[in-house]
Amino acid sequence: MRIFNNINSPHNAYPVNNQTMSSSQVRYNNTLSCDKFEHTNPITYAQQSYPIGAVRFGSSVSNGAFLRNLSGVHDPYSGVVILNNKELNQFYQDLAKKDTGVKKINLLENYTESMFPVEKSVYYLMFGDILLDNRRSMQDVLQAKQPRALKNLIKTQQQVFNNIDDAAQNLSENNKLKVEHALDKAREQILISHKDKNHFRKGKFENDLMRIAQSDVFARLENKMNELPEEEKDVALEKLYNVERIFETTPYYTNIKGKTPLKMVHELQAEYLPESLKEENEMQPILDLAQDLPTTKTDVNAFIVEMSDKDDSVIAKRLISESIGTIEHVVPESKGGENEADNFMFVTKARNEERGNKSLNKFKKMHPDIPKNCQQYLDDVIKNCEDGRMRGYEWYPFVIRDIIKSEVGVNVAIKSYRMSPQKAFRTFPNRLKEKYPQYSKYFTKPQ
Known part of the structure; x- marks a missing residue:
């Protein structure tokens, strides 16, 4: 059994020290955000869903299609080996033939260079435990680790919330109260089972904060538009109210016919209040702090909690899904x-x-x-x-x-x-x- 050939792998150890890491490193024992794989950054999010499939190439990149079949190419941004669609499909076919955790782990050994740090750490964590008992599945391993991960989740998420709470004291009274309300709600939600639809979601929390940030912008735009001549004012206010409705009902990172709600706001600012684009929103420090909430892409424990109820094939696909070309x-x-x-x-x-x-x-x-x-x-x-x-x-x-x-x-x-x-x-x-x-x-x- 090939799995036993790697008993001395340096990656078998599961890192547990709690430390501050850079954005390109992995935070191992911090809390996890059960975020349904919502990728987040201060500007945009992109959601993933299962089952993972091959990447589609749209018309906006049609003249780059000659790159899609490249093989053995390291990502210019991360250094991991990119998987093209043919290689991904081959992995799926091979995975479908593996009927035990050991066989799936052995197959994944061929793809470790295509795993990001979190995924690679989870792979070796499972590898080490299955090495000790080859009757275990990958799901068995993650379920055994889940209680500890969940405990760390609440502890560190609360710390991030406390940091946001402290920073909120510098906001205007109205925004401070709104942020405190969002925090109260978030603190309740992290105690709900991650399988519950009402459990805390980092993306939704950030969206709530962004709506608070933009409420001041909407108010300033409305005041500015009310100073316009009557005919221009009516047209401008109609634009504003339409964007407000979209912003209230749609995540600000959602692409709607090539534009996100946030971009729609920026376009209104550029047209009616251009000076505001150069000003930093007082909520920006709050939005920045929210980025410290770990996700399944940046934290090993986040991965464990989110994936512990998934079957082995889904776990295996997730380990390499981030490296699709x-x-x-x-x-x-x-x-x-x-x-x-x-x-x-x-x-x-x-x-x-x-x-x-x-x-x-x-x-x-x-x-x-x-x-x-x-x-x-x-x-x-x-x-x-x-x-x-x-x-x-x-x-x-x-x-x-x-x-x-x-x-x-x-x-x-x-x-x-x-x-x-x-x-x-x-x-x-x-x-x-x-x-x-x-x-x-x-x-x-x-x-």
Whole structure:
């Protein structure tokens, strides 16, 4: 049985020390937010559901489709190995043939390089326990760990709530009372079973805080609009009330025909109260503190509590689901990025969602290893080019090197690329040639 070959794995130990970690590290023994896998950041959220399936590539990234079949590529943002759809489907097929926890764990051993830190820690936690008793399932292991995880949940969540409570004392009286009410509700909800629909959800809590933050903006917009001439005022107020209704009934991160409710508010501000866009909302420190609530993506215990009632196949799929490959704009669409082949990278779903509309340079500050990971990404892309997986796009390593330098501010090397630029640029699209005059001497001359 192959599982016993790894008895000396350094990852068998389950980390239990409670410590402060950076955003790129894992907090192991902190509390968990039973958040139904809502990915959250201060700007956007993206929800996941089961069963996990292959990633679909929309029209806005159609010119990046040539990247979707790359294999063995490390994520330029995290360094984990990305899984393409073919590899994911193969995993599903193989998983369906495994009928015991031991067999599933052994299969997952081949995918540890495609696991993020939380998922990898959970894998080795289960591996160690199943090693001791190979009759146990992955679910058995997580259920045994769940009480301890749940106890830590309440303790640390309360600490985050206390920090928010302290910060709320600096708010206006009206907002302070609203935040305290939201906290009272949250403190009650964390005591409810995580299986109950009324249990605390980090995403919903953050949405409540965001509504408090925007209530002041709505009030200021209404006052400003009431100063307009009668005809303009009626049109403006109708816009405002429509957005208010949407904001009250829809999570602020939900995409509605290409816009989130928060973006709708920002558009009203830009039109009627532009100076407010430059001002920091007094609720921002509260929103920032709410990010300290652990989630299933950042905390091992969160994963344990959320997944302890799932069967082994669902647990196994979740361990690699964050590493599914997606095609991302290097320069976001919202900042003028185009649907062009030179503006795409192949990245994990997790980091794509986390980045949202942030500039790559800003995202680098959250994940300082991005320059190193971008070099590894480029090395892997070059290998795929030389293996024939990028026919017609052999020029990509040259231009993505320039894009990375422009957007991240670091030099990445392509010295390992054995293809000459003369050959690589034979298929360079005419529509892109004006953007890259530095390579004009390599462009194929029209006949």
